[in-house]
Amino acid sequence: MARFNQIIVLSAIGLLTLAGCESGKEASTPQSSPSAVPAATAVNAGTADKTEKAASQGNYAELSRVVSNTKAAVETGNFAKAKTEFSKFEDAWKKVEDGIKAKAPKSYDAVEDMAEKLTSELKKSQPNKDKVMAELQSLDKTISSIPKS
Numbered sequence: 001m002a003r004f005n006q007i008i009v010l011s012a013i014g015l016l017t018l019a020g021c022e023s024g025k026e027a028s029t030p031q032s033s034p035s036a037v038p039a040a041t042a043v044n045a046g047t048a049d050k051t052e053k054a055a056s057q058g059n060y061a062e063l064s065r066v067v068s069n070t071k072a073a074v075e076t077g078n079f080a081k082a083k084t085e086f087s088k089f090e091d092a093w094k095k096v097e098d099g100i101k102a103k104a105p106k107s108y109d110a111v112e113d114m115a116e117k118l119t120s121e122l123k124k125s126q127p128n129k130d131k132v133m134a135e136l137q138s139l140d141k142t143i144s145s146i147p148k149s
Contacts, residue, residue: 062092
């Protein structure tokens with residue numbers, strides 16, 4: 001029974017993937033009569049959508065967490081730690097940047113610009129604390145304003 005459930009879940013994920021790739025086109029195969037597998041797929045489709053939405057929100061949370069950790073390091077004057085913390089931003093950003101670029105191009109450009117400024121400032125031997133904090137606050141505000149769906 002557990003094996004059957006795995007097959008149904010994998011089928012649902014596969015169908016959702018194909019449906020997403022072909023969202024603007026009609027199916028190339030004719031629709032057949034309903035069977036047990038498509039019904040199970042329809043039930044699992046809602047779960048997959050929730051999982052996908054949660055994953056994208058989780059990635060924004062990851063961006064916010066990196067910014068928050070960097071702020072904490074800057075507030076204590078530990079710029080070495082701030083630089084290390086902010087280096088994690090790029091990895092988190094790569095996971096969501098294409099989606100953000102498509103749905104919020106101005107926010108995308110703003111995040112790219114702020115991340116570049118922060119990286120540049122943190123590389124200096126004596127970063128300007130006020131400047132870094134201002135950029136981090138602005139970056140955090142921009143991330144919070146990006147639509148999640």
